[in-house]
Amino acid sequence: MSSILTVENLTKNYGNVLAVDDISFEIEKGLCFGLLGPNGAGKTTTIEMMEGILKPSSGRALFKGKPIGPHFHERVGIQFQNTALQDFITVEETLKLFSALYSTHRDPEEVIEICSLGDILKRDNRKLSGGQRQRLLLALALVNDPEMVFLDEPTTGLDPQARRNFWSLIEKIKKEGKTILLTTHYMEEAEVLCDEVAIMDHGHIIARDVPDNLLKEHFDGVIVQLPWREDQPLPESAKRVNDRIEIHSRDVDSTLHGLIHTGVHLNGLSIHSPDLEDLFLKLTGSSLRA
Template identity: 55%
Template sequence: MPEVILEVSNLKKSYDNVVAVDGLDFKIKKGQCFGLLGPNGAGKTTTLAMLEGIEIPSEGEIRYKGNFLPRNYQELIGIQFQATALQDFLTPFDNLKLFSNFYDHPSPMGELILKFRLDDFLHRDTRRLSGGQRQRLLLALALVHNPEIVFLDEPTTGLDPRSRRDLWDIVKELKAEGRTLILTTHYMEEAEILCDELLILSVGRTLLEGTPDQLVRNANVDNLDALFLSLTGEDLVKTQEVIT
């Protein structure tokens, strides 16, 4: 049985009077790719931000290997944000060097350049990179310190099919290396291919949880796409009422 690396209990987050996350409980096992799905405004990004240690929960707790988040938690995790701006006028090489210097034991830059195929545009201003090149760079920056857990917030949004598949290959490699991946996406095909376990959220609460196979089988639909459409359509509220 794989070790539980992150355990979330009764997690809540409110901003003024708006409840963004409303009592989540789930466990993420070491080495698995855990998918957070849900329509816009479901609370995925807020949940991710709390797991990343960027947002402080209003209630509840997150445990790392059974303990509170350690002081050096930022050294253990790597984050690829949904929309990250980089400093103007810097190249991928400058950025790799900058982010490497934030950590005590960075990965060798040569390895990262090779692994994420950055060499063709290594010295190009990052503002002139294509969508796919940019995502590969952001992923390399997330991996610059060889983290145990990697957060991927909609990593393929806006990419063409070829770039998307390229990125999937990289994600599969990361999984094969034994890293724990936490992924949010709007593409059900992506979730089905990459994720071992899924948590579907709606209005800050858990709607469904399980492996992609289990969820499709239990809902008696052809694939995740069909399941997600049925959940996020007009029947969403009804479905939620049935579940809760």
């Protein structure tokens, strides 16, 4: 596979704030690459430097091996974290307006179909629900039939159903072979959609790989969780995490026997396979959603 986008020693300072600190990675063509991390990790700053929107303090981004040039924005589609849509015009008019900005166009009917906009074409932008608005923004990123699509937190603020609907739109775009760079702080979203992820924290990339590989590398077994109780001691090998305790176990039988033996209450016990949320906690010591 070949790299479509390469980042070399990308760094961004905003005055005293070092938002992105010397990061390097590559995105393979046709993959969905996820940039994950908590609020303020540096995701938007990174993606905007990769989009050629924000000038790096140092380092560079290369598109197909070359510095981002004048035709770059014809070849990519961008969905910003915050976008103001023109008031008093309809979804259909918005699509036409954006389409007119590009020399290459995708059949508008296809874009409408992919993003399920057929029923709301005549609706004023101001009247759209959160999910409909995100679908329109995705459509606007597709009007020029881009090779690569940048999506900055496309599902933040959506309810779980709308988020799942949006995932299926992204799956459709993936199937067409387009490369996707997605930022999110929903680990579940990354696990569903991303072929490869980079986890960011305080401007650094602290882990990068295929999600499954990352989990195999860092965990062995399952995670047993119990609510934290003041009135009982922390069992051996358990760690307190906010309002719960966690035990990493390779043998659930003996872990549970051990807990029962020490008289720990098992009410509220749960067991799960480690996920990216657990990985983030392990790598940073803090919970992503905290």
